[in-house]
Amino acid sequence: MKLGIIGTGAVGTTLARALSAAGHDVQVANSRGPETIDADALDFGAHAVSAREAVRDKEVVILSVPFARVPDVAGLFASVPDDTVVIDTSNYFPHLGGPIDAVDDGRVESVWVSEQLGRPVAKAWNAALAGTLRTKGVPEGTPGRIALPVAADSDEARRVAMRLVEESGFDAHDAGVLADSWRQQPMTPAYCTELSLAELAPALAAADRSRAPRDRDRQMERFMTLGAAPTLDETVALNRSLHL
Numbered sequence: 001m002k003l004g005i006i007g008t009g010a011v012g013t014t015l016a017r018a019l020s021a022a023g024h025d026v027q028v029a030n031s032r033g034p035e036t037i038d039a040d041a042l043d044f045g046a047h048a049v050s051a052r053e054a055v056r057d058k059e060v061v062i063l064s065v066p067f068a069r070v071p072d073v074a075g076l077f078a079s080v081p082d083d084t085v086v087i088d089t090s091n092y093f094p095h096l097g098g099p100i101d102a103v104d105d106g107r108v109e110s111v112w113v114s115e116q117l118g119r120p121v122a123k124a125w126n127a128a129l130a131g132t133l134r135t136k137g138v139p140e141g142t143p144g145r146i147a148l149p150v151a152a153d154s155d156e157a158r159r160v161a162m163r164l165v166e167e168s169g170f171d172a173h174d175a176g177v178l179a180d181s182w183r184q185q186p187m188t189p190a191y192c193t194e195l196s197l198a199e200l201a202p203a204l205a206a207a208d209r210s211r212a213p214r215d216r217d218r219q220m221e222r223f224m225t226l227g228a229a230p231t232l233d234e235t236v237a238l239n240r241s242l243h244l
Contacts, residue, residue, distance in 0.1 A: 002058050002060075003024050011064045012065075015062060017040070017044050019164060027058075034050060058084055060160060062125075064125075067092045067113075086122070087125075089124065090126060104213075111181075122152035123175075125148060125168070132236070146194050148172060151176055152178060153177050183204040188204075188215075189204075192236065192239050219242060
């Protein structure tokens with residue numbers, strides 16, 4: 001497939017590598033121009049382009065920018081055809097990008113993203129840490145393979161996003177419509193806890209919508225009190241400990 005990726009942070013770079021290695025025609029862009037894109041993102045055949053080129057004539061566009069920056073890139077999607085699948089990977093952390101009233105008042109994160117872009121989106125890859133995406137993807141059928149939830153209102157968009165999740169090294173779980181994607185937002189039981197496919201559905205079902213923002217803010221305060229940055233496995237363990 002012809003894929004565009006907007007954003008070259010840890011997640012965008014990892015997806016550029018994984019999906020180009022899987023055989024897709026990947027173009028990647030950031031806000032600073034193609035000449036600033038790290039060669040690491042291009043190791044497996046992805047091409048650095050401008051942001052407008054990255055959304056032109058694509059079957060899928062993966063939006064991997066900070067949540068609060070989504071309105072800044074909305075103009076890129078004005079001419080993107082309706083049948084292009086747009087996948088949102090972002091998460092809302094108000095201590096990083098500032099508070100957003102609509103989300104604080106209960107708007108589901110990716111529903112808000114869809115409203116900013118003026119088009120439907122799918123939600124995928126948001127429920128894994130960047131380190132998990134970079135180091136723990138394995139071939140289909142590998143015992144203990146980590147599963148990730150995928151939500152979208154369109155059955156076709158969900159199917160496409162699930163296929164790409166599988167090709168990036170993770171089992172994909174059909175998490176239903178976008179309005180239910182709050183179940184994979186920070187810090188729900190399914191968020192960045194590295195669960196198997198069998199474990200993921202019960203975790204999504206156990207999510208408490210009123211509790212998640214409190215857990216998110218409490219966990220961020222907890223991380224800030226640590227003397228040193230936790231390792232990937234320590235972070236996963238801390239996230240799991242919220243739900244014991």
